[in-house]
Amino acid sequence: MSETAHSQVFQLLQSLPLDSGQELVGAEIAYETYGELAADRSNAVLICHALTGDQYVASDHPVTGKPGWWDRMVGPGKPIDTSRHFVICANVIGSCMGSSGPASIADDGQPYAMRFPVITIRDMVRGTMALLDGLGIERLHAVVGGSMGGMQALSLAANWPTRAERVLVIASTARHSAQNIAFHELGRQAIMADPAWADGDYYGGDTKPDNGLAVARMAAHITYLSEEGLTEKFGRRLQDRDEKSFGFEADFQVESYLRYQGSGFTQRFDANSYLYITRAMDYFDLAEEHGGRLADAFANTSARFCLISFDTDWLYPTAESRHIVHALNAAGAKVSFVELSASAGHDSFLLEHDQLDRVVQGFIE
């Protein structure tokens, strides 16, 4: 795991109990921090990353060399201001950037591969809470997350209600819909249909299921964009040619773009991690964990909540955020909600958006 060189790694001393009934022994959590923890430990902000995100929220990615995935939001003087707050971002368990996942080495000296236990969003948060315990942070100033990061923020608020004062959930949902699960299943099947997947035992071999993983990423990437955004960016424009080829090369710019996204992704992400994390998201249903009524998930909360959705996000549409807002209202929780206008669909939370910046900054304070 040479790519973890930049991150600190927290070693869990106790085994991590999992929702499946199994436990993870000797788990590791890789994390980054920014800013200084105040003497009274009151200024910690936990940022939870999305499906294919990582702990490099505001530092260059060790593999791609690109700036952190939320570099525009997190830093000195930025909406999440690291000159005032101590920002923590941890790689989720099941992932592949230094935290324990299917590529990690099991007791027998071999990679876990598909022997890695199936995990849930709550398991990811359980791992992160162990890290916070290790860092001596009892109460977070805020927990912040977009997409799957928002699911973790909600899970933290529901299951550890005293541990965060503010909960900021962007472009997220309290449950995966049939359509969400369907797109993830498409991605998983693409990976598992790749002969190089080899039932997950491809570590150390000459090939890995890059073709399958690239197709999975291409399909998922479409769900992160909007029709409006795709039309704006590509339309029906052709790629490096004046006429259609009457063949199956990437004639259209949008095809070329997707292929590039797919192949680039295989450089930095493990196919088995993609299977495990999409599974965790599909299993996510916060109401189900709390007797079927979402309001009951927040019965004990004293936190302030803020939910933000985007009008062109069809992956986790505004209705999903409203559903959470209604439950929080029913539970008597302090909640703010705003639907922002943006053309880029689900991915809008990662992009330039002045209103988003103002709401985030105002809410985090």
Add this chain to the structure above:
Amino acid sequence: MRSAAILRPDLAVIAAQIEPGTRLLDIGCGDGALMAELEASKGVDARGMELDPAKVERCVSRGLSVVQGDADRDLTNYPDQAFDYAVMSLTLQTSQRPDILLEEMLRVGRTVYVSFPNFAHWGTRTALMFGGRMPVTRALPVSWYETENIHHVTIADFKALAQKKGARVTRAWFFANERPITPIGANWRAQFAVFELNS
């Protein structure tokens, strides 16, 4: 941020009635002026609902708990008597169904404050009687085709509606030219009214 703002007269009279440390829902809270004032001066746990996303953004940016929503649709999700006060200032007349909205307010709040422009003010009456056209006045400055006020209401109409809904009018305040006036002949003389109701 939280300097004591000068509140609109109807908001000032409502703010003066609110007991410290209570829970309040401001429906159509706009930029959150009433909420901010009550949180700062009386430690009120104030929540807001606002249709306009730009106004919601301003509220959230100043640390207020405001939900973007449509009072005609989204009030049903609040539990019965969830608030000590439900407030709606200059918003009733923009609602699709003011009667249902008033019912909902009486359900979620123990005490309800409603303020609205009085369509029976003498200026409006004379403009309509002699001009023969929908009045454009200081209190109702927007032409009929672009006004948000789709359900004009008079003080007498509102009293009748409150009675029909089984609500008790416990207090009322009337304003002309931004100054309080006596209740005598209010349906002629008042440009704005504030009502306190209890179910």
